[in-house]
Amino acid sequence: MNLFGNDCFPQNSSMPSEDDILIKKLLLTHDPDGRSLDSELLLRAMENVMCYAATSQVCGFHIDAIAKDDVRDIEVVGSQETLAQIIDRIKIEMLRKHPGKENLHTRTMILFDVLGNYRWDVKMVLTLAAFAAAFSEFCIIMQQCPCNPLAVSVSVLKHLPRNLSTLKPQFKALSLLVRTAMDVTKCIIKLEGLPFRYARLDDETMVIAKSWIYVATYWVTRGMVACTSQIRDMKAKKPEQAVRFNIDCSMGALESGI
Numbered sequence: 001m002n003l004f005g006n007d008c009f010p011q012n013s014s015m016p017s018e019d020d021i022l023i024k025k026l027l028l029t030h031d032p033d034g035r036s037l038d039s040e041l042l043l044r045a046m047e048n049v050m051c052y053a054a055t056s057q058v059c060g061f062h063i064d065a066i067a068k069d070d071v072r073d074i075e076v077v078g079s080q081e082t083l084a085q086i087i088d089r090i091k092i093e094m095l096r097k098h099p100g101k102e103n104l105h106t107r108t109m110i111l112f113d114v115l116g117n118y119r120w121d122v123k124m125v126l127t128l129a130a131f132a133a134a135f136s137e138f139c140i141i142m143q144q145c146p147c148n149p150l151a152v153s154v155s156v157l158k159h160l161p162r163n164l165s166t167l168k169p170q171f172k173a174l175s176l177l178v179r180t181a182m183d184v185t186k187c188i189i190k191l192e193g194l195p196f197r198y199a200r201l202d203d204e205t206m207v208i209a210k211s212w213i214y215v216a217t218y219w220v221t222r223g224m225v226a227c228t229s230q231i232r233d234m235k236a237k238k239p240e241q242a243v244r245f246n247i248d249c250s251m252g253a254l255e256s257g258i
Contacts, residue, residue, distance in 0.1 A: 023214045029112040032119060035078040039125040039189050042074055042083075043182065046125070049132040050178060053139040090114060090130040094228040107229075108222040120217045121192040124185045131178070131224040138231050161234060174227055181220045188216055 076083050093114050098107060115123040142164060144151035161167065191213055 026214050029116045031116045033117045035117050037076045039121045042125045046129045046132045049136050053136045087129050091133050095232045108225050120213050121189045124220045127221045127224045131228050134228050181223050184216050
């Protein structure tokens with residue numbers, strides 16, 4: 001299994017050497033400088049976006065209830081950028097094509113460089129929020145296409161598919177991956193909130209706990225990079241050439257590896 005290619009996370013793995021190599025690379029990008037935000041509140045706001053996007057019938061994302069949290073209440077401490085600017089910058093990076101660097105692992109590590117100043121849970125939530133922004137923009141256009149001439153014109157300019165019915169299985173897979181990523185992120189937010197410095201844990205337990213935080217952050221980020229790439233690359237095709245979402249591996253990585 002090649003961790004740095006497109007293979008899936010090994011099942012029944014207990015931190016193999018490839019994970020150790022990955023963690024070392026991740027830690028080289030990690031340079032927290034005190035920047036922080038309410039990651040739990042932002043995650044709830046991101047859930048709202050995905051829930052509203054589901055009403056377009058583009059995907060089958062379901063949430064039991066829509067929270068009324070206002071993302072405008074979230075303050076990014078220690079940053080000169082607003083939250084909107086940060087999310088937009090991350091989204092642009094996720095949508096960007098890198099000539100000769102389209103390997104998913106390479107693009108994920110580039111994003112970790114961008115996210116280097118944030119805590120691990122914040123990295124995950126910002127990546128999820130950036131994906132939600134890109135996906136919701138796509139959903140808004142497709143939802144309005146049947147009756148809005150402007151939406152039709154924009155979809156033509158972007159070469160978006162005219163018929164999404166053939167893509168329902170792919171969108172269902174995407175929604176499952178996002179749901180899994182969000183569940184994992186909620187766990188990491190709780191872990192990051194624990195007072196490890198005061199906890200009476202042995203060194204081995206601490207190392208294992210932190211290692212899985214790093215690995216979970218990687219796979220959530222990688223999964224969102226993969227999903228965003230598929231949204232970016234979606235072009236109008238004949239039904240038999242419908243865009244395929246190559247996210248089964250990423251989903252397996254999240255479900256088997258976390």
